[in-house]
Amino acid sequence: MGALAGQPDQDVMFRMRLLPGQDDIAFSRKVASGDARAFEQFYERFATRLFSIAYRLCGDASLSEDMTQEVFLHLLRKVHLFNGQASLSTWLHRVATNFYISYLRSYQPKKYPHESEESLHKHLDQKSSQQSSTLHHRLDLERALAQLPDGYRTIIVLHDIEGYKHEEIADMLDISPGTSKSQLHHARMKLRSLLQGVEQ
Amino acid sequence: MSEECRHIEPMLSEYADESVSDAQRAQIEAHLEACPACHEILRDLRRLKGELADLPPVRPPADLKRRLQEQALAAGLITKRPPIWQRPATGWVLAAAACLLVTVLLIPGLGPGSTPAPGSTAEMNDIYHDLRNAETLYLNAIDRMDQLAARKMNEMPPQMRQTFETNLALINQTLAESRTYVLENARNPRAWEHLLAAYQKKVEFLSLIMETDLG
Numbered sequence: 001m002g003a004l005a006g007q008p009d010q011d012v013m014f015r016m017r018l019l020p021g022q023d024d025i026a027f028s029r030k031v032a033s034g035d036a037r038a039f040e041q042f043y044e045r046f047a048t049r050l051f052s053i054a055y056r057l058c059g060d061a062s063l064s065e066d067m068t069q070e071v072f073l074h075l076l077r078k079v080h081l082f083n084g085q086a087s088l089s090t091w092l093h094r095v096a097t098n099f100y101i102s103y104l105r106s107y108q109p110k111k112y113p114h115e116s117e118e119s120l121h122k123h124l125d126q127k128s129s130q131q132s133s134t135l136h137h138r139l140d141l142e143r144a145l146a147q148l149p150d151g152y153r154t155i156i157v158l159h160d161i162e163g164y165k166h167e168e169i170a171d172m173l174d175i176s177p178g179t180s181k182s183q184l185h186h187a188r189m190k191l192r193s194l195l196q197g198v199e200q
Numbered sequence: 201m202s203e204e205c206r207h208i209e210p211m212l213s214e215y216a217d218e219s220v221s222d223a224q225r226a227q228i229e230a231h232l233e234a235c236p237a238c239h240e241i242l243r244d245l246r247r248l249k250g251e252l253a254d255l256p257p258v259r260p261p262a263d264l265k266r267r268l269q270e271q272a273l274a275a276g277l278i279t280k281r282p283p284i285w286q287r288p289a290t291g292w293v294l295a296a297a298a299c300l301l302v303t304v305l306l307i308p309g310l311g312p313g314s315t316p317a318p319g320s321t322a323e324m325n326d327i328y329h330d331l332r333n334a335e336t337l338y339l340n341a342i343d344r345m346d347q348l349a350a351r352k353m354n355e356m357p358p359q360m361r362q363t364f365e366t367n368l369a370l371i372n373q374t375l376a377e378s379r380t381y382v383l384e385n386a387r388n389p390r391a392w393e394h395l396l397a398a399y400q401k402k403v404e405f406l407s408l409i410m411e412t413d414l415g
Binding site for chain 2: 034035036039040043047048049051052055056064065068069072073076077137138141142156160161163181182184185188189191192195
């Protein structure tokens, strides 16, 4: 037992941690090493957020499944590059968002089918909705969001849902910050008119 | 829409985001006082912004993880772990023993003579009350998991069952030692932290037993 005290098993030490994100670099290295258990934790920690971004960027459940699958494989190949300058979560979301944007660019010629009502109900997290009126309004908002032209939807998702700044969006989309600002205003106005159409 | 509205309306999003200059703000606010239409647009933009920020996350389908694991395995991005009973027993025994040592002996702040936690008595009482509640919740869950795991182990081949039982005994020993330290150092948050970590470890291990494929 005395010999063990000097070198506690790394896997045990890793799993003893109570707070995820406490040691992002160690965790990312574990994932990059191909450890199946670390991959599961990686998935559990980030899948919902990454799926949500994909779903809202493309407005289609089936396509967002493909995108999420592809982004995880991409992240597994890139996670060794994480250097701890930002949090792992921030770094991953940025890499994933860039990946999604370029994925969707290559998909431009394809027209995404809009979500059916059943599909929207199935994918939205209904636990958090206490009142049906809130749920209906949210469905209207999701539907209106899916109906936006691709460029408008991308700006709204990045700025208003994901919280990126105009400078960051400009960098991701290769546009100027001024264009990002004016596109955001047009996108919000379009969304407003779509919602007014839904509510009338 | 007036000429002034046409000038002001494109700035309303930035105004709602509080990112206009002082001069623009003064200009917009002067216009808003006299223009109900632009005022209504601003109200809608603010509401929309709030609703978008509050949109709840969207759950991925349940089988996405399995499909992704298969793809990652096929691409060589993750390696398949052998089932626990096929791993060298000593590895698990040593891991659990290391867990015991880490929990009980190596953590600074454990043991007699450690520094009491900062904070008022009332605050600390509240914290220890919550920690005791957390322990009770763990115990309730573990009690039910123990029963299910015991049932599962009864269906296992003898060698597999013995491996699980040996490791479970070590984890239980870890828990007993951690519990003793908490009793002796009830006002030491680190002692509680590691007791709860040991409970978490047991939950993980019982889950592993219950999820073991016997096919």
